[in-house]
């Protein structure tokens with residue numbers, strides 16, 4: 147793994163050469179403390195370094211992570227020796243910050259799948275819609291199915307089937323999503339023409355996205371002219387897969403969810419967590435793993451952060467880069483943020499074989515690769531997808547559900563179950579309309595909250611977009627004055643032995 151000693155020396159040399167020698171005492175360095183080493187916290191560190199003008203006084207960045215690894219809700223799981231994404235798994239082709247991360251970190255990506263999964267919409271009694279797949283136990287027929295034109299014909303046939311069921315509503319849905327994505331692209335405009343936002347409301351209004359947070363996805367889609375059938379089936383399947391929620395969620399969360407079902411989706415080879423790890427590694431930060439922050443006290447000129455290890459840290463700027471909703475961090479004086487419920491998603495991995503009888507079918511091959519579900523409280527899962535077919539009698543599957551999947555239930559869905567792993571995620575906010583947003587600046591001073599933006603939408607990219615804004619806020623609000631005044635910049639030591647290579 148990359149060592150941080152060399153970049154530190156280079157930075158030190160560059161700074162000492164750039165500054166005229168002066169008899170003035172060196173300026174004390176400023177410490178920015180970031181709570182949370184997910185993609186949000188690591189992106190704040192990255193953008194602070196990226197946008198710090200050379201004249202910014204020396205800044206130490208400390209990142210605190212309660213777990214022993216970075217990445218947070220981006221994590222992998224190993225099932226029978228193979229690794230799969232357990233949390234955030236897919237990225238959109240227009241997620242421009244993460245596209246950039248992959249480039250600067252020299253990561254490889256898993257190309258979008260050219261062989262789409264077959265889809266079935268299950269209502270608890272039958273498949274109300276199914277795309278067609280062809281498979282056979284006869285080797286010669288399987289050879290025929292490998293021919294590219296058979297694939298193309300099949301894909302055209304499936305598009306026609308979908309059109310027959312949902313009609314022009316499909317195009318209206320696409321327009322709705324494209325218009326939201328277009329507006330989101332404003333956040334990548336050059337910083338010279340893009341404001342720094344002090345509130346989430348302001349940030350959404352500027353891009354033309356705010357109104358989507360004031361109405362439900364259902365109402366937005368009805369106004370866009372979508373049929374009830376499309377909303378109740380395909381759209382619902384997608385919001386249940388991506389956010390574990392119904393079309394009563396906010397329009398913006400819903401638009402993001404629908405965008406995450408389109409073409410060109412990608413992921414990082416070996417795990418998306420490498421983006422967070424790479425950003426931390428190259429941003430010259432002191433990373434404190436296994437160190438949970440339990441209190442943040444404003445002591446006037448600085449904040450004191452206390453950790454469960456009994457350590458205290460003095461930080462001029464503090465950034466909360468984790469949802470506060472299920473945490474017990476004590477703020478002194480107390481802060482006030484609107485109440486928000488997190489949607490829990492149980493992610494269950496099973497290596498085994500689905501039971502066709504559960505779906506009223508005769509053979510496992512008749513079960514679609516992706517089984518989505520409609521909104522019905524009696525349905526015990528949101529979706530089941532094949533992640534990998536190992537052989538004709540064994541695959542690895544991923545299930546999402548709002549409640550834990552009990553063994554007896556799993557035993558009725560699967561005829562063979564060799565390995566099962568279940569993770570309970572406090573996954574993303576439970577979206578409402580109208581949404582109410584927590585402040586980016588929690589105390590009117592220098593205590594910031596990246597995850598205030600999660601009420602707009604929760605994705606790796608939206609965390610990065612919010613983090614970029616927080617980094618710009620810090621640089622303008624805290625350092626703005628000092629950049630102007632500083633004439634005798636000096637480099638000070640960084641890292642202080644707490645630095646860990648990932």
Ligand SMILES: Cc1cc2nc3c(=O)[nH]c(=O)nc-3n(C[C@H](O)[C@H](O)[C@H](O)COP(=O)(O)OP(=O)(O)OC[C@H]3O[C@@H](n4cnc5c(N)ncnc54)[C@H](O)[C@@H]3O)c2cc1C
Nearest residue numbers: 182184185186212218219234235236439468573604605606
């Ligand atoms: C099952 C699932 C599927 C998802 N699918 C996708 C997807 O396909 N695509 C997509 O883009 N997004 C997806 N998401 C959403 C995405 O994972 C999140 O939006 C994003 O990762 C949030 O990043 P974050 O850094 O803001 O928060 P987190 O990843 O939650 O990071 C916060 C970090 O802070 C740490 N922490 C918390 N409290 C403390 C403390 N007191 N002291 C120190 N450290 C602390 C936590 O351990 C954690 O590491 C999915 C999420 C889940 C759960």
